[in-house]
Amino acid sequence: MSVAPVPHRRWLIAALASVLALTATGAFAGHAFSADVPRGAKVLGISIGGTAAEAADALRTGLAGKADQLAAPLTVRVGEQTATVQPQDVGLAVDVDATVARAVSRGHNPFATLFGGAEVAPVVSVDEARLAAALAPAAQQSGAAMTLPGVGFDGTTPKPVYPKAGRGLDAAEAADAVRDGWLRRGEVEVPLGEKAPVSSKDDVDRMVAEVATPAVSAPVTVTTPKGAVTVSPKAIAASLVITSDPKGELYSRVDAKRLRKALGKELAKVEVQPKNATIDGSGGAPQVVAASGGTLVDTAKLAGDLLPVLKRSADRAVSAGFKDVKPATTTGDLAELGIKEQVSSFTTYFTGGLSSPRSKNIVQIAKEVDGAIVRPGETFSLNGHTGPRGYAEGYHDAPVIMDGKLVPGVGGGASQFTTTIFNASYYAGMKDVEHKPHSYYFTRYPAVIESTIMYPTLDLRFTNTTPYGVLIDTSHTDSSVTVSMWSTKVYDSITTQYDPKRDIEQPKKVALEDGPTCIATEGSEGFTQDAWRIFRKDGKEIKREKFTWRYNAEPQFVCEAKKPPLTAKP
Missing domain, CATH: 3.10.20 (Ubiquitin-like (UB roll))
Structure with a gap:
């Protein structure tokens, strides 16, 4: 059953259609004689009415006045984590030309002008890749990363790694959320979505x-x-x-x-x-x-x-x-860099001959460094120069300090070379950037001015602050390793002056279970000492540098057979 339209409703609809037609006609007719951007149009409260060029200039001027607001850090929530994003770091900005084009488009659309008001939303640009990188740490903590597929090898046996879905960040969705929320909300929320590897x-x-x-x-x-x-x-x-x-x-x-x-x-x-x-x-x-x-x-x-x-x-x-x-x-290169004379040389000694694993490790690292050149202003990194020191690189198992005691470990002996090259750089006048003495004192090394190393967390680094290049030359015998540095002398001499030891502590006896990982030691006293590096030039002391270190008392480790548990007598 149909109901006939009520006469006054019919009149209302017709009247509204006429008004819209007249409005549209008037708007189109008016626009033919108006500027590109309608009067009263605003972006972020900035008036931009006029020609497109005038609108762009007005918007740029207005945005300059809001520089602090535009550069303010943005808080982004990713799941349960938050990240602070610096707009300039991720290319977050108002695209002036695109925003003006949007305003011009609105001026050509009478319905947008009629119902949209005078405010034009800015077009925001952002670098998706840089934004995703900035949000990656928060996304990783908040979501469960998908397992990417692959195939590894155990020796020569293939070992498949199967894919597994997870929850993670979608770069495009994150960019859309930040573009939409920036300048409108104090905190922008970026969703984490289900992510599955495309390979099965x-x-x-x-x-x-x-x-x-x-x-x-x-x-x-x-x-x-x-x-x-x-x-x-x-x-x-x-x-x-x-x-x-x-x-x-x-x-x-x-x-x-x-x-x-x-x-x-x-x-x-x-x-x-x-x-x-x-x-x-x-x-x-x-x-x-x-x-x-x-x-x-x-x-x-x-x-x-x-x-x-x-x-x-x-x-x-x-x-x-x-x-x-x-x-x-x-x-x-040698002539240009002023490499013409020996400026320092330092030797340390080892036992066991060249056949022992520890000696082999010392010789191996010395060969890798031999011939290296440190140019003026450059920083030499021992870890950076050698890379990992494992079996694949030609290193062997030998005693290393781990958790306060000597245990077998690949690359043992590298610390002796580290001490040798540190002293060569020390007496060549290089700037100490990073070095760390051993926890315990070993008499084969000079106190305080010695160094250990552990790849990749503990390094030896020094900077060549002289105007000349430095050539590192290494050599060895069956009982010693030597590092010499060649350059042009800047100082007459560099020497070391020690203050007396203080806060001396005697070692304690510690029994360890006998076995292949137990290495007995005699122990050594703990103490604190200062060493002064003294620079002399033209017969006068020109500066001195203080090095201080505290050695722990090394326990006297004794390897003892494990005693059987006591049993109750019947």
Whole structure:
């Protein structure tokens, strides 16, 4: 059953339509003779009416007056965590041109002008990637990160890592939320959403079957103009990377750096290493040893060519070329940097000969540092120069200090070299940036001015504050390691003056359970001492620096067999 329209309702609708038609007609007609941006239009309270150019100028001027507000830190809530974002760090700003274009568009739309009012919302720009990076720590604490798929190796056995969904930050959604909430709310909330890797468990299994397993099934022969090189399954496993991008898309590649490291002795059969210019002072008067170039296998290209071969079960061969490599330091560099004379030398001594694991570690780290040059203003980092010091890098198990006692650990003995190079830099006048003496005092080292090291948390660093370059030269015998530094002398001499020991503490006896990890010690007294580094120039003392350290009393550790538990007599 239909109901006829009420006459007065019919009249009201018709009247409203006429008003809207007249309004639209008038607005369009008026706009044809008006400015680009209607009079009365505002952005953040800033009047911008006029031509587009005038509006842009007015908006820029007005925003300059709100500089403090626009630069104020923004609080962003990500799940249960909050982060403080600096607008300039993430590119958060008002896009003037886009905002004016929006205002012009509103002026051309009479309905927007009629119902939208005079206020125009600003168009806000933000760098999505930088914003996501700024919010990442809060997102990680608040959400459960998804597990990205990949394939690792245990020796030469592929080990799949299956994907797992989590809750995380969506960069585009975060940017939208910040754009919308900035300048409108004191705190912006960014949602965390369900995130799942795009690759599935089946994709991982397929990667294992089609790439990882055949890759390590047999060696690959690399032919070069100077002979063949064999890439063993172990070297393949060490250099083949099967991982995924941030979205969880699986991919595989051969890492060129890992490949070079894994091939090691194989490459040495066909390569000629470049040699840096250095100084030989063994004959008394220093002699410059000229640099020479080298020819190395182009492992960057080989890595790309090797990947498709790894997927084959037969015809596992690939060719590789060479590239000429210039020395890092030439004879001209030494002259230009003023490297002409020995400015310091320091030697420490060890026992056990060169066959002991500890001695091997000392020699290994010394070889890695030999020939390094520290240019004026540069800071030398021992950890940065050597990188990790593990089995793969040629280091061996030897005693290290852990939790106050000596235990077997890879790289033991590196601290002796650290002390040696620290003293060489100390007597060369280098600026001490980071070093830490041992917890206990060892008589083979000078008190206070000695240093330990632990990768990556504890480093030795010094800065060359002289106007000349510094060449680090290392050498060893079967019972000692020496570090010499070559440059141009700035000081007549650098010496050390000690204050008396104080707050002396005697060691205590501590019994440890006998076993392979127990290392007995005689113990040593604890004490505090000051050492003064004294600089002299033109026959006068020009400055002195104070070094202070407190040594703990090292317990006398005794290895004893574990006593059986007491049993009650019947």
